[in-house]
Amino acid sequence: MARIQEYILMYPQLIISTTICSTMAAAIAGLIVMYLIHQRKPKVYLLDFSCYQPPNSCRLPMSMFLENVLLDGTDPDSIAFQVKILENSGFSEETCIPPSLTCLPIRKSVSFALEEVTTVMFSAVSDLFEKHNINPRAIDVLISNSSLFCPTPSLSTLIINKFRMRSNIKNFNLSGMGCSAGLIAVSLAKDLLRVHSNSLALIVSTETLVLNWYKGKVPSMLLTNCLFRMGGAAVLMSSRKQDKGRAKYELQHLVRTNKAQEDQSHACVFQDMDPENKQGISISKDILHVAGDALKANISALGPMVLPISEQIRYGISILIRKIWSQRRRKPRIPNFKKAFEHFCIHAGGRAVIQGIERNLELRKEDVEASKMTLYRFGNTSSSSLWYELSYIEAKGKMKKGDRVWQIAFGSGFKCNSAVWKCVANVGTERENVWRDIIHSYPVEIPN
Incomplete structure (x- = not known):
């Protein structure tokens, strides 16, 4: 009887111990399964x-800008506003626009837009193919992106026709995705390369200016004339095992954040008609606040993937202290992302965007050098700006094997996307680099 009573008293403890052991076993088994699944995924x-x-x-x-807008009959107040924006834009005298926008009067038509987009895309793709002696028929996946120009046939079809690619190529064209479309294209390419393993993917990112040059008087729409410039990039990705030895980078993480469910975010970059029935892109004054909220959500998801455990613990303790002692007004501790990355490529959307991230993430001047110099030399080239920045880092000879780089992009919607790459090769300064002829004169001091 005594043994029965003792067993009854011990029974709850046995149940608890068994439950704990079962839970731990299930957690360990789950981690093992996740690890095995991760190992089976082809590397990109x-x-x-x-x-x-x-x-x-x-x-x-x-x-030239002043002469063009004056002779084109632009409203004096609109000219004064654009001059003020340009003086504080962080641009040099070297940024470029398509030839049709320097004509008097300015020429806007589908044919000029096609001329612009094909010139940019075909040049970038040709340079990439020639550099690596790639047969266009070897490309299995093609993704093009241009937010505002979506002709028929699509941009990806134009590329297929130009380079005589295979009839069974998987091609996609992304439109309306804003300046973050380049990383969205990378995300799509990653998924397709993992499903269709042992494949090559080509991404072509650009934005056309011709049809979107605004000739009205609304200040929020005039901003696009001052911020966006001509540019584009072609990117070659692979999931083929034989390409590991000749690859520059391996994709580590890609995190996408979309705040379109919030009205303020959805409306902060919007294509619309002004009171004079002239089409333009309206950029809201709330954009910096919206971008900040999107960035917070994005790095909250990315942080646990990339930050060292010690840095995550420090950050968690700071959050706990704020909650326990109700120190809501005290600025929360910012995780030190310099411990996770050697290089930063922040979308060159504007001077205020770069400075805001530099300040909020407590980055050093050299951490944002590539972004500021890209904005200065090329302007905001939309979805391709991240690749001009990565090209700058390579041209300066700063990229070393094992280094990690964080690409951060913002776009209409509102979206914030992050890609993390690890350098897997010794990347030297290359003759084909877009900065090759001028890198010796950078960085430069940019007037405030």
Whole structure:
């Protein structure tokens, strides 16, 4: 009887112990399964990329801009507003626009837009193919992206026709995705390369200016004339095992954040008609606040993937202290992302965007050098700006094997996307680099 009573008293403890052991066993088994699944996924590599170099004849110095808008009959108040924005844009006299926008009067038509987009895309793709002696028929997946120009046939079809690619190529064209479309294309390529393993994917990112040059008077729509410039990039990705030895980077993580469910975010970058029935892209004054919220959500998801455990613990303790002692007004501790990355490529959307991230993430001046210099030399080239920045880092000889780089992109919707790459090769300064002729003069001091 005593033994029965003792067993009854011990029974709850046995149940608890058994439950704990079962839970731990299930957790360990889950981790093992996740590890095995991860190991089975094909690795995705970035073999190389090429950025478009506009000719000097496409340069738009301030003097030419003023002359063009004055002779084109632009409203004086609109001119004064654009001059003020340009003076604080962080642009040099070297940024470029398509030739049709320097004509008097400005020429806007589908034919000129096609001329612009094909010049940029075909040049970037040709440079990439020639650099690596790639047969266009070897490409299995093709993804093009241009947010505002979506002709028929599509941009990806134009590329297939130009380079005589295979009839069974898997081609996609992304439109309306804003400046973050380049990383969305990378995300799509990653998924397709893992499903269709042992494949090559080509991404072509650009934006056309011709049809979207605004000639009205609404300040929020005039901003696009001041911020966006001509550019594009071609990116070659692979899931083929034989490409591991010639790849530059391996894709580690890709995190996408979309805040379109919030009205303020959805409306902060919007294509619309002004009171005079002129089409333009309206950029809201709320964009910096919206971008900040999107970035917070994005790094909250990315942080646990990339930050060292010690840094995550420090950050968690700081959050706990704020909650326990109700120190809501105290600024929360910012995780030190310099412990996770050696290089940062922040979308060159504008001077305020780069400075905001530099300040909020407590980055050093050299951490944002590539972004500021890209904005200065090429302007905001939309979805391709990240590749001009990565090209700058390579041209300066800063990229070393084992280094990690964080690409951060923002786009209409509102979206914030992050890609993390690990350098898997000794990347030297290359003759084909878009910065090759001018890198010796950078960085430069940019007037405030």
